[in-house]
Amino acid sequence: MSDLEKVCRFLEESGTYYLATAEGDQPRVRPFGTVLAYEGKLYIQTGKSKSVSRQLAANPKAEICAFKDGKWVRVSGELVNDDRLEVKTAMLEKYPSLRAMYDPADSNTQVLYFRGAEAVFSSFTAAPETVSF
Ligand SMILES: Cc1cc2nc3c(=O)[nH]c(=O)nc-3n(C[C@H](O)[C@H](O)[C@H](O)COP(=O)(O)O)c2cc1C
Numbered sequence: 001m002s003d004l005e006k007v008c009r010f011l012e013e014s015g016t017y018y019l020a021t022a023e024g025d026q027p028r029v030r031p032f033g034t035v036l037a038y039e040g041k042l043y044i045q046t047g048k049s050k051s052v053s054r055q056l057a058a059n060p061k062a063e064i065c066a067f068k069d070g071k072w073v074r075v076s077g078e079l080v081n082d083d084r085l086e087v088k089t090a091m092l093e094k095y096p097s098l099r100a101m102y103d104p105a106d107s108n109t110q111v112l113y114f115r116g117a118e119a120v121f122s123s124f125t126a127a128p129e130t131v132s133f
Contacts, residue, residue: 003131007119008037010066010073017066019044021055028055032064034098036091041113042133044079045091047102048110056112057081070123077117087111 001009011017012035020029030052034045044064046053056062060078088104091111102109114133121129 014066079112
């Protein structure tokens with residue numbers, strides 16, 4: 001399994017992760033669930049109308065954290081917008097319940113991928129393990 005697949009699987013199995021952005025010098029964090037490995041990159045999904053999207057447009061630096069079975073992962077890097085229809089379609093195919101709110105061709109649906117991502121797996125019992133993708 002590649003490092004990307006390892007991180008993606010951990011996030012999927014966690015169910016929910018928390019996405020931190022910056023609004024000026026104020027950290028903002030919220031629960032997220034969407035995650036997709038596509039063309040060797042880790043994608044998430046949101047709506048362009050959301051504050052989180054505006055924050056990332058102003059400052060792409062972001063970190064996500066998820067916890068499962070005594071282990072947690074933090075992924076940090078920059079979240080880059082990708083307006084390609086095929087990625088949005090793949091994301092919404094993975095999460096069909098989102099089709100009630102989003103369409104790949106609408107002007108709101110947004111997918112972003114991590115650039116320069118570093119993921120650190122931690123636990124109370126083992127040394128941290130760092131992967132990059
Ligand atoms: C379990 C859970 C998963 C969520 N997953 C997402 C997601 O993947 N993408 C998204 O845009 N919003 C998701 N949301 C909703 C956001 O947390 C919510 O819209 C939040 O207010 C967005 O942050 P903002 O208000 O700073 O823009 C999720 C909410 C919950 C409770």
